[in-house]
Amino acid sequence: MTVLHENHDEQHLWDCIVAFEGYPFQTISGLPFSYQLKTGRNGELTKELWIDRRENSKSLAWSSVRLAFEKTEGRPVVARPKALGDIRGISYIYGIFLKFGLIEAAQNNTKKEET
Numbered sequence: 001m002t003v004l005h006e007n008h009d010e011q012h013l014w015d016c017i018v019a020f021e022g023y024p025f026q027t028i029s030g031l032p033f034s035y036q037l038k039t040g041r042n043g044e045l046t047k048e049l050w051i052d053r054r055e056n057s058k059s060l061a062w063s064s065v066r067l068a069f070e071k072t073e074g075r076p077v078v079a080r081p082k083a084l085g086d087i088r089g090i091s092y093i094y095g096i097f098l099k100f101g102l103i104e105a106a107q108n109n110t111k112k113e114e115t
Contacts, residue, residue: 004100013069014062016100018045025095028081028105033092035060051092060089068093072102079106 004012021037035049036057047062068084078084081094084103097103 004102008073010066010069013065013100014047017049017065017096020096020099023099025092025099027091027095028098029091033095035092035096049092051089058089058092060092064088064090065093065096068097069102072097076104077106078103 004016018037022034025033025035027033031053033051033053035051037045038048038050040046049060049062049065051058051060064087068087068090071084072078078094078097081090084090084094087093094103098105
Protein backbone atom coordinates (compact mmCIF):
# COMPACT_ATOMS: atom_id res chain seq x y z
CA MET A 1 0.00 0.00 0.00
CA THR A 2 2.96 2.31 0.53
CA VAL A 3 3.71 2.07 -3.18
CA LEU A 4 0.10 3.04 -3.94
CA HIS A 5 0.43 6.13 -1.76
CA GLU A 6 3.69 7.09 -3.47
CA ASN A 7 2.37 6.31 -6.96
CA HIS A 8 -1.31 7.24 -7.07
CA ASP A 9 -2.11 5.41 -10.30
CA GLU A 10 -4.42 2.73 -11.64
CA GLN A 11 -1.81 -0.03 -11.94
CA HIS A 12 -0.76 0.26 -8.30
CA LEU A 13 -4.41 0.33 -7.25
CA TRP A 14 -4.99 -2.89 -9.22
CA ASP A 15 -1.96 -4.49 -7.54
CA CYS A 16 -3.50 -3.68 -4.13
CA ILE A 17 -6.90 -4.99 -5.23
CA VAL A 18 -5.29 -8.30 -6.24
CA ALA A 19 -3.24 -8.51 -3.03
CA PHE A 20 -6.28 -7.91 -0.78
CA GLU A 21 -8.62 -10.41 -2.46
CA GLY A 22 -10.56 -12.24 0.27
CA TYR A 23 -9.50 -9.73 2.95
CA PRO A 24 -12.26 -8.72 5.42
CA PHE A 25 -13.48 -5.15 4.85
CA GLN A 26 -16.37 -3.15 6.34
CA THR A 27 -18.78 -0.63 4.93
CA ILE A 28 -19.08 2.68 6.78
CA SER A 29 -22.10 1.26 8.63
CA GLY A 30 -20.02 -1.70 9.84
CA LEU A 31 -21.31 -4.43 7.51
CA PRO A 32 -18.57 -6.97 6.77
CA PHE A 33 -17.69 -7.96 3.20
CA SER A 34 -14.85 -9.28 1.10
CA TYR A 35 -14.36 -9.63 -2.63
CA GLN A 36 -13.11 -12.25 -5.05
CA LEU A 37 -11.60 -11.87 -8.50
CA LYS A 38 -12.43 -14.38 -11.21
CA THR A 39 -10.16 -15.78 -13.88
CA GLY A 40 -11.25 -15.28 -17.47
CA ARG A 41 -10.97 -17.73 -20.36
CA ASN A 42 -7.52 -16.41 -21.19
CA GLY A 43 -6.29 -17.33 -17.71
CA GLU A 44 -5.93 -13.73 -16.55
CA LEU A 45 -7.94 -12.08 -13.80
CA THR A 46 -11.02 -10.24 -14.94
CA LYS A 47 -11.23 -6.64 -13.79
CA GLU A 48 -14.44 -7.28 -11.90
CA LEU A 49 -14.75 -7.59 -8.14
CA TRP A 50 -17.33 -10.03 -6.78
CA ILE A 51 -18.50 -8.71 -3.43
CA ASP A 52 -19.30 -11.50 -0.96
CA ARG A 53 -22.11 -10.21 1.21
CA ARG A 54 -24.63 -12.59 2.75
CA GLU A 55 -25.57 -15.41 0.40
CA ASN A 56 -25.45 -13.44 -2.84
CA SER A 57 -22.44 -11.99 -4.60
CA LYS A 58 -22.62 -8.61 -6.28
CA SER A 59 -20.51 -7.64 -9.24
CA LEU A 60 -18.48 -4.45 -8.97
CA ALA A 61 -17.06 -3.19 -12.26
CA TRP A 62 -13.47 -1.97 -12.41
CA SER A 63 -14.71 1.19 -14.14
CA SER A 64 -16.63 2.11 -10.95
CA VAL A 65 -13.55 1.55 -8.79
CA ARG A 66 -11.43 3.59 -11.20
CA LEU A 67 -13.93 6.46 -11.28
CA ALA A 68 -13.99 6.67 -7.48
CA PHE A 69 -10.18 6.38 -7.36
CA GLU A 70 -9.81 9.42 -9.61
CA LYS A 71 -11.82 11.42 -7.08
CA THR A 72 -9.51 10.52 -4.17
CA GLU A 73 -6.58 12.58 -5.47
CA GLY A 74 -6.02 15.43 -3.03
CA ARG A 75 -9.05 14.52 -0.88
CA PRO A 76 -7.76 12.84 2.26
CA VAL A 77 -11.00 13.28 4.25
CA VAL A 78 -14.16 12.03 2.59
CA ALA A 79 -17.19 12.43 4.85
CA ARG A 80 -19.34 9.69 3.33
CA PRO A 81 -19.34 7.33 0.35
CA LYS A 82 -21.60 9.47 -1.85
CA ALA A 83 -19.09 12.34 -1.51
CA LEU A 84 -16.99 10.41 -4.05
CA GLY A 85 -19.90 10.45 -6.48
CA ASP A 86 -23.05 8.59 -7.41
CA ILE A 87 -21.16 5.43 -8.33
CA ARG A 88 -22.56 1.90 -8.28
CA GLY A 89 -21.16 -0.01 -5.30
CA ILE A 90 -19.63 3.09 -3.70
CA SER A 91 -20.31 1.86 -0.15
CA TYR A 92 -17.99 -1.10 -0.83
CA ILE A 93 -15.41 0.99 -2.69
CA TYR A 94 -15.36 3.46 0.22
CA GLY A 95 -14.59 0.64 2.68
CA ILE A 96 -11.77 -0.64 0.47
CA PHE A 97 -10.28 2.84 0.04
CA LEU A 98 -10.42 3.43 3.81
CA LYS A 99 -8.46 0.23 4.42
CA PHE A 100 -5.94 1.13 1.69
CA GLY A 101 -5.44 4.54 3.31
CA LEU A 102 -6.49 6.41 0.17
CA ILE A 103 -9.10 8.35 2.15
CA GLU A 104 -9.94 9.07 5.75
CA ALA A 105 -13.43 9.10 7.20
CA ALA A 106 -14.73 12.23 8.88
CA GLN A 107 -14.48 12.02 12.68
CA ASN A 108 -18.20 11.40 13.20
CA ASN A 109 -18.09 8.36 10.86
CA THR A 110 -15.28 6.48 12.60
CA LYS A 111 -17.31 5.37 15.65
CA LYS A 112 -18.89 2.42 13.77
CA GLU A 113 -15.47 1.08 12.72
CA GLU A 114 -14.13 1.23 16.28
CA THR A 115 -16.91 -0.96 17.72
